[in-house]
Amino acid sequence: MQSEYQPIAVGNYILKNVRLETGFEYDDKEVIRTKTDLFCVEIEEGKIKAIKPNDTQSKGIDVKGKLMLPAFRDMHVHLDKTLYGLPWQALSPKRKTVKDMIAYEQQIIPELLKTSVERAEQLISLLQNYGATYARTHFNVDPTSGLRSLENLEKALQNKKDSFKAELVAFPQHGLYYTESASIMKEAAALESVDFIGGLDPYSIDGNIEKVLDLTVQLALDHQKGIDIHLHEVGESGMKTINYLIDKVTENPILQGKTFVSHAFALGHLSLKETNEIAEKLAAAKVGIASSVPFRGTIMPIPTLKKYGVNVLIGNDNVQDYWSTFGSGNMLQKANLIAELYGYETEFELSRVLAFATQDILPLDENGNQQWPKTGDAAHAVFVDASCSAESVARMSAIAGLMTKDHLGWKES
Incomplete structure (x- = not known):
């Protein structure tokens, strides 16, 4: 089993060096890369209060460039x-x-x-x-x-x-x-x-x-x-x-x-x-x-x-x-299996497959417009060791942190 999360923030707090997806990069109308940037994200009363340009000098909690994605949802379990x-x-x-x-x-x-x-x-x-x-x-x-x-x-x-x-x-x-x-x-x-x-x-x-x-x-x-x-x-x-x-x-x-x-x-x-x-x-x-x-x-x-x-x-x-010998509990693994079974291999396709883990919440829409996170969204997110959604699915990237309501847990010091 993976290491447990250690609580590092409760209530209202600010995160810095948060990697968020900002759009797609195209070559002849084909998505070839996902663009990201670093931001500061302010959490208040269990919601995202503000998303601001990154400020490395701020007193916020440093998440060290980890990619912030919507938290996962398991929609059939016993x-x-x-x-x-x-x-x-x-x-x-x-x-x-x-x-x-x-x-x-x-x-x-x-x-x-x-x-x-x-x-x-x-x-x-x-x-x-x-x-x-x-x-x-x-x-x-x-x-x-x-x-x-x-x-x-x-x-x-x-x-x-x-x-x-x-x-x-x-x-x-x-x-x-x-x-x-x-x-x-x-x-x-x-x-x-x-x-x-x-x-x-x-x-x-x-x-x-x-x-x-x-x-x-x-x-x-x-x-x-x-x-x-x-x-x-x-x-x-x-x-x-x-x-x-x-x-x-x-x-x-x-x-x-x-x-x-x-x-x-x-x-x-x-x-x-x-x-x-x-x-x-x-x-x-x-x-x-x-x-x-x-x-x-x-x-x-x-x-x-x-x-x-x-x-x-x-x-x-x-x-x-x-009932079954298998079952990892890992929704990112389920998304990875879907990608492999059905041949979803391109940057764009892999970015869409993440929806099976998050139940249709994606950082970018079909046209590469940023749609998550937005001010007012519930503060439910994971922080993964990946450069973008596509990589997180393809490589089943390690989870570094989990944010729920007004709590933040982290697996790294």
Whole structure:
């Protein structure tokens, strides 16, 4: 694990020698380089108060030319269940299906709940070490854990409230009806702290796409929540689930922009024509996709989804837990994987790929105009050892500092 941040500033302060991107350099209309300069940045009451020309003689905190980028956001992770912090354990070859894993969870959850607060905090610290200050986290809702996974997760988040925020997805990991979780989900849906109603493979787990999605949608409507369902199924059942959810969202416009299909691996097994058609439908209904990258040989059609305007969110999903051996917690690594998988190699393309780590906040717009940071922006940023966004993605540059609200932590003396 990387070294911990040492607090070097709290409250209102000034930073000097801050490297910010200022524009693109072109050669025959092609971006060949990202221009940067050094600035002083003043922080007050958790916001950026001013950005001024650099003054090396000022009394500000010297960040020594490190590049300031928007803080990272992990938009699909399970903070409530992880083996991180426990002795190393690789994925078992004995458990091959989701139902196998459900049976396994029923055995181990009671014991894991005893230490889940501490382990959730350790996982949050890992995400922070890699520059994340925000996450969308799913928490188990099932007969084995009841609402205890949520209760413990909320304790961990409360202990980290000054430097980390999260939105919560009530996730029926053991199926809505497969293990009689519907009543507990109704209880969870009514809680103010819950932001999204989750779901899991309606056909292969519960055997009824319509019944599961109808309840999921109704809970979201009744309690003004969003929707974020896990869909690992491919083929006919996977596509039927996606299309049925699109139809329900179209019927209930209040859910547009608040509904997501996590993973949606069925999209990675379509023809080009089918991919274009479903991407257009998803965009029209404002149904987003939240996925991990990569996942067991499936390459999602992310470029096509983005071309049609689908909101694509990226996360680490499982971080070294009993569902997956892998998962680093590093959102910059996810952006790097996307660049390599889809051939984003130029200065301009790499600068755009950073958006998958920051969730669409970029220092420069498509034309090279500076758009972040601006006066009044929240003081959420990372400081990386790189000359520009493109380099930070390509080289997965080391994180030197993390700024959240009115705190600044640093890994260097």
